[in-house]
Amino acid sequence: MSGLNLTPNVMVVEKTNSVRRETSSYVLESDIIGREYDKKNIISLLRQPHEIQNVSLVAIVGIGGLGKTALAQLVYNDVEVQNLFEKYMWVCISNNFDVKTILKKMLESLTKNKIDDTLSLDTLQNMLRDNLTDKRYLLVLDDIWNESYEKWAQLRTYFMCGAHGSKVVVTTRGTVVAQTMSVSVLYVLNCLIPEESWGLLKKITFGDDPIAVNQTTESIGKKIAEKCKGVPLAIRSLGGILQSK
Numbered sequence: 001m002s003g004l005n006l007t008p009n010v011m012v013v014e015k016t017n018s019v020r021r022e023t024s025s026y027v028l029e030s031d032i033i034g035r036e037y038d039k040k041n042i043i044s045l046l047r048q049p050h051e052i053q054n055v056s057l058v059a060i061v062g063i064g065g066l067g068k069t070a071l072a073q074l075v076y077n078d079v080e081v082q083n084l085f086e087k088y089m090w091v092c093i094s095n096n097f098d099v100k101t102i103l104k105k106m107l108e109s110l111t112k113n114k115i116d117d118t119l120s121l122d123t124l125q126n127m128l129r130d131n132l133t134d135k136r137y138l139l140v141l142d143d144i145w146n147e148s149y150e151k152w153a154q155l156r157t158y159f160m161c162g163a164h165g166s167k168v169v170v171t172t173r174g175t176v177v178a179q180t181m182s183v184s185v186l187y188v189l190n191c192l193i194p195e196e197s198w199g200l201l202k203k204i205t206f207g208d209d210p211i212a213v214n215q216t217t218e219s220i221g222k223k224i225a226e227k228c229k230g231v232p233l234a235i236r237s238l239g240g241i242l243q244s245k
Contacts, residue, residue: 023142025090025109027073033203034196034232035067038189039074042169043081045185046138049165057168059178062189065233068171071189072140075169085166087137097146099155103128106139106159125158136163144172149180156181191230194222200232201225204239 042058050056060068075081076090089109091102103124104115110131115124139159146152159168172178178186192200198221205221206212213221224242228234 022094023069023073023090023092025073025076025088025140027070027077029074029077031203032067032070032074033200034192035071035074038071038187039078042071042075042187043078045187046075046081046084046167046169050184053184054164055160055162055166055168056185057170057181057183058185058187059181059183060169060171060187060189061175061178062173063231064173065231066189066191067232068173068189069142070232072142072169072171076138076140081138084136085138086135086163087132089137089139090142091140092142093146094143095145097144097148097151099151099158100124102141102155103158107131128158129161132159132166133161134163135166137166139166139168141168141170144170144177144181145174147174147176147180152181192232192235193230194226197225197228197230197235198222200235201228201239201242204236205242 042060045058060071062068076088082088087110089106091105091109093102100121103121104117104119107115107124107127110128119127137159170178170181170183175186198218201221201224202213202218224238225235228238
């Protein structure tokens with residue numbers, strides 16, 4: 001990246017942010033690189049009803065920064081997936097695994113309306129059941145950290161009324177969380193391969209300008225991308241720095 005006065009001698013330092021951002025269901029698909037295969041796999045899992053249970057769970061598991069949320073967003077907004085289900089909900093959980101709050105967020109996602117904070121837990125669960133009973137639904141619970149079986153068991157009872165083929169997709173860093181939730185399928189998300197890493201870094205740094213990338217730039221760029229070890233968040237952070245140079 002000689003045009004940016006950079007060399008491949010770049011150190012990538014992982015930084016953990018204790019304040020987690022709230023996510024939404026929307027993603028610009030063109031911004032995501034290297035997850036088409038994973039997207040197809042998750043959609044394939046959503047097409048397969050559980051043999052016994054009406055509502056079954058799929059967990060997307062991986063280290064921080066791999067793009068678990070982005071993958072869930074890609075799946076959630078896919079046209080084929082939209083045609084599979086009658087109802088859709090997206091709820092960002094993070095550290096706040098409060099059952100009443102989660103039910104409220106589920107209802108707001110379902111109805112697209114603000115739900116009164118003063119409503120009781122009983123009222124909320126009745127409203128949710130009225131919306132979901134005998135409906136085939138997709139629920140995404142993003143960024144779960146809770147390892148308490150008791151809390152999960154309580155929440156679970158309120159949305160198991162869906163029709164056969166309903167799915168809950170959870171994203172989490174920990175296999176313990178997935179085991180606590182008794183997921184039907186645990187999908188482990190891997191790092192990007194080198195070509196995908198370079199493709200993402202190139203897109204962030206240079207956009208769609210083919211003139212900016214020559215043989216020397218590509219050689220240096222690939223070495224820099226390699227230092228990110230296939231973690232999209234690290235690549236995006238570094239790409240943002242390079243783009244601003």
